[in-house]
Amino acid sequence: MTSPPISAPITVKSPVTRKRLGSWLIYLVVSLYFLIPLAATFYWSLRGQKDVLGFEAYRKLFADTYFLPAFTESILNAVATIFLSLLIVVPTAYWVTLRLPRLRPVVEFITMLPFVIPAIVLVFGIISLYSRPPLLLTSTYDSSRVLLICMYVALSFPYMFRAVDNGLRAIDVKTLTEAAQSLGAGWPAILFKVIFPNLRVALLSGELTIALYMAQHTLGPYMANLTRSKVYEPSAMAIVAFAITWAAMGIIDFVGRGSSRHVQMADTE
Amino acid sequence: MKSSKTSDPQLAKSTVGGASRPPRLHLGHWFGVLPFFVFSALFLIGPTLILAYRSLEGPKGGLTLDNYRQLTSETVMSSYAMSIRISLTTAILGGVIGFLIAWVVSMGGLPPRFRWITTTFSGVAANFAGVPLASAFVFTLGRIGLVTALFKALGVDLYKTGFSLYSFLGLTVVYLYFQIPLMVLTILPALDGLKREWREAAENLGATRTMILLFGNSFGAHATAYALTGGLFNLATLLIGQQIEGDVLHNPGLGYAVAMGMVIIMGFFIFIYSILQRRSERWLR
Numbered sequence: 001m002t003s004p005p006i007s008a009p010i011t012v013k014s015p016v017t018r019k020r021l022g023s024w025l026i027y028l029v030v031s032l033y034f035l036i037p038l039a040a041t042f043y044w045s046l047r048g049q050k051d052v053l054g055f056e057a058y059r060k061l062f063a064d065t066y067f068l069p070a071f072t073e074s075i076l077n078a079v080a081t082i083f084l085s086l087l088i089v090v091p092t093a094y095w096v097t098l099r100l101p102r103l104r105p106v107v108e109f110i111t112m113l114p115f116v117i118p119a120i121v122l123v124f125g126i127i128s129l130y131s132r133p134p135l136l137l138t139s140t141y142d143s144s145r146v147l148l149i150c151m152y153v154a155l156s157f158p159y160m161f162r163a164v165d166n167g168l169r170a171i172d173v174k175t176l177t178e179a180a181q182s183l184g185a186g187w188p189a190i191l192f193k194v195i196f197p198n199l200r201v202a203l204l205s206g207e208l209t210i211a212l213y214m215a216q217h218t219l220g221p222y223m224a225n226l227t228r229s230k231v232y233e234p235s236a237m238a239i240v241a242f243a244i245t246w247a248a249m250g251i252i253d254f255v256g257r258g259s260s261r262h263v264q265m266a267d268t269e
Numbered sequence: 270m271k272s273s274k275t276s277d278p279q280l281a282k283s284t285v286g287g288a289s290r291p292p293r294l295h296l297g298h299w300f301g302v303l304p305f306f307v308f309s310a311l312f313l314i315g316p317t318l319i320l321a322y323r324s325l326e327g328p329k330g331g332l333t334l335d336n337y338r339q340l341t342s343e344t345v346m347s348s349y350a351m352s353i354r355i356s357l358t359t360a361i362l363g364g365v366i367g368f369l370i371a372w373v374v375s376m377g378g379l380p381p382r383f384r385w386i387t388t389t390f391s392g393v394a395a396n397f398a399g400v401p402l403a404s405a406f407v408f409t410l411g412r413i414g415l416v417t418a419l420f421k422a423l424g425v426d427l428y429k430t431g432f433s434l435y436s437f438l439g440l441t442v443v444y445l446y447f448q449i450p451l452m453v454l455t456i457l458p459a460l461d462g463l464k465r466e467w468r469e470a471a472e473n474l475g476a477t478r479t480m481i482l483l484f485g486n487s488f489g490a491h492a493t494a495y496a497l498t499g500g501l502f503n504l505a506t507l508l509i510g511q512q513i514e515g516d517v518l519h520n521p522g523l524g525y526a527v528a529m530g531m532v533i534i535m536g537f538f539i540f541i542y543s544i545l546q547r548r549s550e551r552w553l554r
Contacts, residue, residue, distance in 0.1 A: 016378070019377065019378060020377065020378035020379075022377075023373040023377030023378055023379055024379070026369055026370070026373050026377075027370065027373050027374075027377075027379060027383070030366060030369075030370055030449070033445075033446075034390070034394060034446070034449075036409060036415075036416060037405040037406055037408070037409040037410075037446070038405065039415075040405070040408045040409040040414060040415035040416065041404070041405045041408045041409070043408075043415055044408045044415070087304075088304050088305050088308055089305070091301045091302070091304070091305075092301065092302050092304075092305040094301065095301035095302050096302065099301070100299075100302065103302060107302065107305065110305075110306075110309045110313065110314075113309075113313055113314070113317075114313070115481075115482070115485045115535070115539070116485075116532060116535045116536050116539060117313070117317055117532055117535075118485075118488060118489030118491070118506060118528075118531050118532075118535065119489055119491065120489065120491040120506045120509055120510065120528070121317070121320065121489075121509070121528040121529075121531060121532060122313070122316055122317070124320060124509065124513055124524070124525070124528060125315075125316025125317050125319055125320040125528075126312065126316045128316070128319055128320060128323055128525075129315055129316045129319045150308070150311070150312045151312060153308070153312070154308070154309070154312040154313045157309075157313075187301075224400050224496065227400060227404055227496070234400075234404045235404065235405075235408055237401065238400075238401035238402075238404050238405050241397075241401045242393065242397065242401065245393045245396065245397070246389070246390075246393050249389050249392050249393055250389060
């Protein structure tokens with residue numbers, strides 16, 4: 001904090017306060033752009049009952065027999081995606097960091113492919129690859145669901161690889177691995193007992209991105225149906241979707257902070 | 270750079286491949302990355318290649334370039350142009366506004382709590398796409414939307430001034446809802462420089478790659494545009510769906526070609542970007 005020169009007249013605002021004023025103004029205007037659609041949607045969701053503002057639309061939404069199954073399924077899909085993505089990406093990032101650095105450009109290139117190949121292109125590619133024998137997987141509900149999860153895993157690569165890779169850099173894998181090896185640990189033990197636990201924070205941020213992505217997208221078909229058939233429930237659904245992702249984000253951020261402290265301690269030890 | 274790259278594998282070998290390692294573990298080296306390559310082949314590269322193949326297939330089988338010839342038609346060209354226009358506009362606007370917000374939050378003198386609120390909100394909003402986002406804007410700026418009604422009460426009929434939520438301008442306004450937060454999320458750590466794990470993330474992905482990230486983000490957007498316009502707007506992603514699955518316009522071969530065209534356009538933009546980046550890196554040195 002630098003104090004203004006004593007000779008300066010008091011009425012002239014210092015550059016610091018003017019800068020702060022500008023900051024508030026920008027923040028306020030942009031906040032309005034983000035909050036008004038939420039407020040409007042919330043207002044509509046309260047109009048489920050004629051002439052009265054109330055939570056009728058929410059009651060109807062939760063009473064809908066299709067809501068809960070669609071909701072649980074999207075959460076299960078998200079969990080399965082995260083699990084599979086971790087299982088594939090963590091060993092790969094670890095190997096590339098420690099054992100096969102020459103492969104890094106290739107792996108990085110592949111993980112960036114989902115940016116080049118738009119998701120809609122991948123969707124039709126997967127459908128056309130797996131909808132004919134010998135690889136017929138779109139015929140049953142469960143096998144299509146597996147395909148869907150695998151597609152999300154592929155789409156998660158850019159985020160997951162980067163999160164894990166940055167995490168690996170932060171924890172100094174080489175030293176950890178050497179330490180574990182000197183204690184006689186084999187590589188599965190190193191991966192699952194040393195690397196995974198130390199990566200927690202990095203993994204959390206990767207997981208979070210995917211979970212939010214999944215939650216928004218797999219609930220989509222249900223919501224699309226809802227907008228076609230109902231008037232007020234879609235607004236309630238949009239609000240619920242927003243609230244849930246917000247809550248999940250808050251919880252994970254809280255947990256992440258706790259373990260980030262833990263990692264830092266482990267780092268300095 | 271080069272010397273460290275070549276010395277790295279040797280270092281890794283000498284530390285990992287100690288006295289107890291027989292030569293067969295050379296295969297073990299590849300074992301850790303094998304699932305990744307198999308999975309990528311099955312669900313990333315394979316599907317794209319099969320689509321490339323199908324785009325070269327005529328209606329009665331046999332290889333042909335007919336589908337690609339149709340790409341020069343008015344409809345396809347204008348849909349590509351619209352997709353690129355929207356992506357560039359929202360990437361630039363989202364980039365500028367997002368940067369402003371990130372700057373304001375990190376060094377504009379706002380209370381530190383706003384940083385947390387902003388990142389958390391951005392995390393949610395960056396992923397708030399598709400049906401819920403489209404309906405939120407219909408309730409706001411649609412014909413019956415709250416803001417539209419407010420303007421009407423003030424004597425301004427938005428839809429008579431030429432504005433429509435289902436137009437280029439409307440889609441831009443909607444797309445910015447996930448573009449701005451994505452910019453904030455990727456650029457804030459770079460401005461922040463406080464958390465060291467994040468700074469590296471920012472260096473890698475954030476600062477320099479953000480524009481291309483934002484571009485791709487709206488170039489590939491399908492669900493939001495579909496939910497908003499019912500698939501009737503002339504965008505490349507919507508055209509693919511119409512051609513492959515639609516009842517009225519049904520020409521899967523053309524759909525596959527349009528899809529491959531998108532991959533090529535995206536690749537082209539990334540190529541241009543990487544040239545620019547390399548040049549700017551040279552300047553920075």
